[in-house]
Amino acid sequence: MCEVEGDYNGLECNQKIPVPTLNRKCMKCKEGAAVLIIRVNDAFCRSFSIYTDCSSVLLAVSGGAASCSMLSQVQEGLSREAPKKLRFMPGIIYIDDGGACGRSAEERQRSNALLKSIFTETGFPYFIVSLEQVFSLPTSVLVPGTSDPDPSNLSYKQAVDQYVKEKQTLTEENVASAVAQLSIGDSVYSHKHKLALERLFSSLKTLTAKEDMLQTLRQHLILHIARENGYSKVMMGDSCSRLAVRLLSNIALGRGAALASDTGFSDPRYGDVVIVRPMRDYSSKEIAFYSRMFNVPSVFISGLDTKTHDKASIQRLTESFVTNLQSDFPSTVSTIYRTSEKLHTVMPPQSQSAEPASKCLLCLCTLDTKEDKASAFHATLVSEQLSQIKLQDLSLDAPGQSAEQCCTEGQGCGPGGCCSSNKLSSHQDLKTLLCYSCRLTIKDMVATNSLPPYIITEAEKRQKRWEMLLHNLNK
């Protein structure tokens, strides 16, 4: 890039003199910095003009550089808008997934405290939620809500009420009481839930499935908090590089139908809460420069795939693949990003209220498991059929044989014939409610009853509804 001298000068200037003076120094790096600032600010100005009601925005912060940069940008953007009559405050949410990643209680306390200090400095209301809370979520999380046609049309009284509410949530105790319904204040969780979470993650046999499940549960939790506290938008801090990796790994996971929602700017699948990704134009390199230059505080928190080898999971493999390819072909990430911009999600012809059952139970995307005659999915089913004896034949024979057959399937059964028909049927039932890639995740799961209660209840409900429908049709 530029010479070391120029860079050093630029940084020094940054500490004493405001931004415009940087332009006088080394052209190359200043041009880089100046463009970055302008672009980032511009992007936020634009997104804020679209979403004028900032109090309905929830920022999902993981502690990493990208989400913390997003937080600092929001702060800066808002401070420039300060002269307006009411001061709206976005909320911050952090999900503490230490229970799934195997971090100790002390480590979690430590990182939570660090994050708390960052959040309190911003002055925004924040929620530090532990992943264990998924075990007390209601089933409404799995049902897409209907979106308010005109969210910015608040009456004056409502706006004032909200403002007063925001003012109140500034103090710590009130933050705690606001989330009291989930009975957490500062990431407190019950021992029972902790064990349940550990059981859930140990029943997932592959790291790929674990990461997928973690992502799903995190989304559900964020969605719930957003709904409970009246937030209609959630901002995620995914950078361009992260999204390119996600696009490729989603292709490998079979999520082709939902690529646009998973990696696009806005993700409307939940109906009333929209997920937006304002940082998707910035590569991780740009974000790193930005955080360095503007001293953005961030906390590194190890995740599921930290320090694992390249082939530990599909997501990890894709990340190392893209990063390596990027060093040889510098346009890789931007090309993948451009490809993702040209995709869209096929929406079913009418509103979600008509057919809730046609959405996947876990990821809430439209089901892509229609058995088209000539498709990869159909081919998979044919292969499954051809490689094993039909199950109906088996049930007529001795039950001992069915146990043997299950074992050769590789279901991971223990000795003593634990594969009763119960387990088989629960796997089958769940499968019909899931999209292609969620099926693969559940396939890697040994005990489907370790799923959180809200998922199991909703699954049973949908299954009963389906059976009733069939019964009525047959009449």
Place this chain on the structure above:
Amino acid sequence: MPVQCSNCVQRRAVLKRPKTGHSLCKDCFFWAFEEEIHQTIMSAGLLNRGETVAIGASGGKDSTVLAHVMKVLNERYDYGLNLLLLSVDEGITGYRDDSLETVKRNQQQYELPLKIVSYEELYGWTMDAIVKQVGLKNNCTFCGVFRRQALDRGAMMLKVDKICTGHNADDVAETVLMNVLRGDIARLRRCTAISTASDGEGAIPRCKPLKYAYEKEIVLYAYFKKLDYFSTECIYSPNAYRGHARAFLKDLESIRPSSIIDVIHSGETLSIKEGVKMPVQGTCSRCGYISSQALCKSCVLLEGLNRGLPKLGIGKHHRLHGKILAQEPLTEQEEKKLKPVDF
């Protein structure tokens, strides 16, 4: 403790299917493999009764297995097809000449008529000569484009109704990944199609009966059936971009064996926004072959080779098409960009 075959349960299993992980005995595996191809052909309506079908045969494992299975299924299910072998000689010494010997042996083993077309007779250039001019980096482009046309020309000479190629699941998955990495949205949409659109105006439709068959299973099938095939990689392929996609796919397969089909599923279910610029099919003004530009790719490539400007076909050059058609000389600046890299 020997594992029993999960299909017939009587015989001992000799292999584990890479696709599903089931353990099968030899006969059940053969049957499952052939049956899946049969299902693919039937459900996609690939072939019709009485048609003459050319099987693209290179002597490699995919085309050998394809020829064998097509013959078996043609007899078993009475497809009523007229099968023949079509082979392309690219002129790569030490690779293609050996594999052609294999094809000639296949012709005798399967008792199918054989036709060989060569780059030399069609274009006046062999791959060896092309690589000498182009270098080792972009030569796969030349070979692929020329081969496609060579197959079509050969098929037209034989007056066939359809062409079958041995593209397997790994190939299709690699193509999906490569198209995402290269940002080729038009190809991304088309590459998962099991057969090319048959417009009825000149181009002979092509299909891939092995589209859902794993490469590993094809190898297992060929091995257990003791089929005669040529198993060396093309000597010019190591530097191809496709190699990256292939390495990635192989790693994916080692993590989760169903990844290959999952990638194909993603490729089939993804949808492109409306309003994205797509190429329109037309014909080449020089040779009449189908093309989305004024000049088809092979005419452009050939022109470049003949003029000593091998980079003419690589990268964007639509503006030069007019000049080429009008046989005008290119300016010095344009020529400089298109000359081969000089060390």
